[in-house]
Amino acid sequence: MYQGASYSSSFKQLGLLENATNASSNAVPNSPDGLVATIESFWTFVLYSSAIRDGAKLFIIGVALESGRILLSMVWASFIESFFITAEFEDKDDTFTWIMFWLSRQPKWNKSRNVRISTFRYGQSGVSDQVPGEEEENNNATPLRRLAYTPTHDKTQYMWYRGSWMCVTRSRSQGDMWNRNGDERLTITMLTLNLSKLDALLLEAKRVYKKDSEGRINIYISDAYNEWTLAGSRPKRPLSSVVLDEGVKEHILADTKDFMANEKWYADRGIPWRRGYLLHGCPGSGKTSLIHSLAGELNLDIYIISLSKKNLDDSSLNEMISKLPSHSLALIEDIDAAFFRGVTREGDSTNMSGKIPDVASTQEPHIQSVTPASGVTLSGLLGAIDGVAAQEGRLLFATTNKYGALDPALVRPGRLDVHIRFKNSGRVQVAELFRNFFPPIHVGRGVTKNMEVDDSNVNIKNDFGLEVSTRSELGSGLGDEESTLVNSPIATPTGFSLSETNGNFKSPSAIYTTDRGSASHIPKLSQREVNRLAHAFSARVPEGEFSMAAIQGLLMQYKTRPYSVIDEVGNWVADERRKRKEREGSVKEEENTKGSDVMNNKTPVNETIKTEETIQSLNLCIWWPLGMI
């Protein structure tokens, strides 16, 4: 059927268009005139149809409205841009911590009706537990930290900052299987023409945060995504509190300072700006303590790399190390642990040969022969420490109790450049530790350390709080020979003169079991007396037999009774030796039991595997030649 005719008939039916009908009825079907007439009639229909006209009007109005809306939003956006500043902070970043800490200090939140209260103090140590109003109750007994009042999630809140109106929106992304809580984000929008107001806010937040964390170091750990997250902060430990052989601390401090200050020197020579330190030796000898003190001294944060972390493999270790910030201190504790089954130190850590590596020996089989406990391989660790992705400008500290078990490639210069050996306590160290526990009266009591103290004018108190005159009763002072010191009589409150008999100071100290005294109960000792007691104490501790941690443990029990601890140290030594013997006895017993288990066919799983492997290879050796025949 002719199409033009069909249009025409339908138009007619609608009765919409007379002209169109006339035009088309005169046209000859299949002629060009007929086609033109049809098109004309179509356009006429379109133009004169009221429904289409209304539709077109609607369309134009819609377009106009939408364009207006877009224009308005553009104007609004440019208005916002010129009058507002918007800043976003991600929780993985330090700036987030500064701002959150600053916000938690704003009085606004204490009065807000929508507030999030937590005991977690952003970036600061531990938790806080002081509820507003509790100050008086506490009576300043133990200083409590204020709870953190911060904005709630997913709600925009308003506040003023230096005359500018500001809105704060805190949001949290949806957590997934690994990231249980999701990531946090803070958006701050400030109404101001002055761009530097945001900088001022940041600076203020940073200053408030830094001021509060003065005297503290931040500790970072890596999360499931190998991102560094702040785990908390610890008070700085004075370097003087770590007692080591003479010159060791000074040397390592000078070395680290020299490294941090010489970036250009390294760059000029094309040497990677990295330095590694390996602290090795007996447990409890001060390795971790020294690292902690150094970080405080150098004002560096500590980033703990745990090789025994679940799911850690070479690539995640690499990623973690490459994300270390410059000017940081990375710490790998027990660097040997990842290469042994489990992370236990001694007996449980067996390598494939079933041998426990000897702490002292340097001839142990290398790590390659050992089953890794984590997914990290030795080559992965080596690559992470000094590969191309490894961060520059960082100090790496590693500790181990099994120096001999470490692979030479791991401890070579360039990876771990400086090796420091830590030993059990020597006499000098023990005496120094004693002095740290019982500082003389002129330290920290308004008199400077270097000030001469005339002992003749100083009355000291012994453990029982009674005063004794230093000159009249305590005999000679500084620089005296140990024997003289030990044999000098010491006055007791009960009046008997204490002299050394059988290596012990005699005093009725046995009445003490634990020390619950506070610092204010420490007897006031003069410098001379402290030295005297320190010598007496160290003389009773066998050289190189006990760790500093053990000696510290003893001193802790007597932290307000310097005389009593001297009295008791002999017993303590005997007791410790007895315990050690018992321990050794039980270890031997366990070994014997293991041995008899093997005899009784109760072979441990490892052993079974090994035995089966051996049997299989024996079978192969026997049957293969037979098969050939």
Ligand SMILES: Nc1ncnc2c1ncn2[C@@H]1O[C@H](COP(=O)(O)OP(=O)(O)OP(=O)(O)O)[C@@H](O)[C@H]1O
């Ligand atoms: N040389 C030391 N000077 C002062 N205190 C020490 C010293 N050695 C150990 N201590 C004390 O003993 C405790 C344990 O010390 P630290 O953790 O530093 O030992 P470590 O050598 O790292 O032990 P491990 O090898 O078991 O990790 C700490 O509380 C620390 O104060």
